Amino acid sequence: MPDATRGAVRALTTAQLKATGTDHIVVNTLHLLLSPGPERVAELGGIKKLMNYEGTALSDSGGYQVFSLLHSKKWQGKITKFGAVFKSPKDGRKHELTPEKSIEVQMMLDTDVMVVLDDCRDSNVSKKEAEIAVEWTLDWADKAKRHFLKLGLDKKGKLLSCVVQGARFPELREFCMKELIKIGFDGYNYGGVGGYVVDNKGELALPEMKVIAEMVPKGKFLYAMGVGRPQDIEFANREMGWNVFDTVIPTRNARHGTLYCATEPDGILRITRSRFAKDLLPIEKGCDCEACVNYSRAYIHHLLRNGEMTGMTLATIHNLRFYQRLMTSLGGNS
Ligand SMILES: [Zn+2]
Structure with missing residues (x-):
């Protein structure tokens, strides 16, 4: 899934996006919460209708960015066991992001797959801090699921996924996954660390991903959030069964002239050379x-050497x- 942050994959029209074979996208809940606001999106028929997009749209919880902006003190606000309260840098308006509020915003965006709010912290946190993150994540997942059912979103065919936390501690990831399975979700997401799935030797760099994948209930999806180099996707899928990915890599790289090409020795063609x-x-x-x-x-x-927008469009396409050809070769896109 490419990132259609504000309801557009940068430099592409929805028709161009469709022509690439892309039928799953991610929209950014925080960006749409700040502008134009979920009420406006709902009034206009939801983000898919607004985009004239017929594929599947997933929205994130909005938490990942709010938390990283608050942790790094770039934004004003605070995080408690109830969620986050923050001030919009756009207009100074105060916003609250709780597990229930996140579901409501995603409902107004009218996406197909939603993600529950989780407590995501830096990947290098201490075990004590990772334990608190897991505790809050589980509490919030439970609240979000209850709210999802209360709003009848399951009956409208919406799917709900949760985020497995636990930083670099496989036993915490295992505990978190076990408890999340008890609550019950349509998908289980790996989040909070980022980075590369495989190291330079082609071996697994994030063993906790394996712990999660081995526990997933039958018929549920495994979503590796932010995992995006072709070799990471291929390894995570073939070796562990992860089957949903979102990434800014192909689109951002395209705009900077880094193109993927199977016939190049390292798979990459830097077109501006x-x-x-x-x-x-x-x-x-x-x-x-x-x-x-x-x-x-x-x-x-x-075109790219001269900053022409059409160059970015063609490179992104x-x-x-x-x-999408990579996903099809892995048996995906269904
Ligand atoms: Zn091409």
Whole structure:
């Protein structure tokens, strides 16, 4: 799932997005909460209707960013066992993000898959701090699930996923997962650490992901939040069964000229390098995307070197198509 932060994948129209084969996106609850506000989105028929998008949309809880902004003291506010209270840097308005409020905002956005609010902290926290994060995460997951049912969202076909916390302590992740399974969710998400799934030797760098994957109940999805390099996705899926991913990597890299290409030795083509200035080949031979079918490396090189928006659009189209082909090769996209 690429990030359609405010209801758009940057530089693409919804039709262009669809043409890349992308039928799952993530929208950012915090950004939409601050502007234009969930009430406005609801009034306009929900984020999918507003985008004229027919695929599946997932919204995050809004917590991840609020917490990191508050922890780093970039924003004013505080975090308690009830949730977070913060001031919008946009207009100074006070906002509250509780487990119940997060579900309500996501309901107003009218997304298909929702995520419960969790207590996400830095990956290098002490065990004591990680234990508190797990305790609060479990309490909030329980409250969010109750609210989800109270609002009848399950009957409307919405799915609810939770976040397994526990930092770098596999036994805490195991405990958290066990308790979350008791509450019962449609999906179980790995969150809070980020980073790479595989190290330079191609081995698993985050063993706690394996702990979670081995415990997941049958028929439920495993969502690795923010996991996004092709090799990480491939490893997490083939070796452990993780099957949902969201990442800014293909879109952000595209805008900076880093393109994915199976025929390059390391799988990456840096299109703004001078060696592509007169290269009339497509970005990736055999790719069926709009950029590769119609244009040369030289053209996209020229556009990106001069900051032309169309260059960013074409580069984003190619990278998303590359990722969707990767997902199809893993048996995904269903
Ligand atoms: Zn292409």
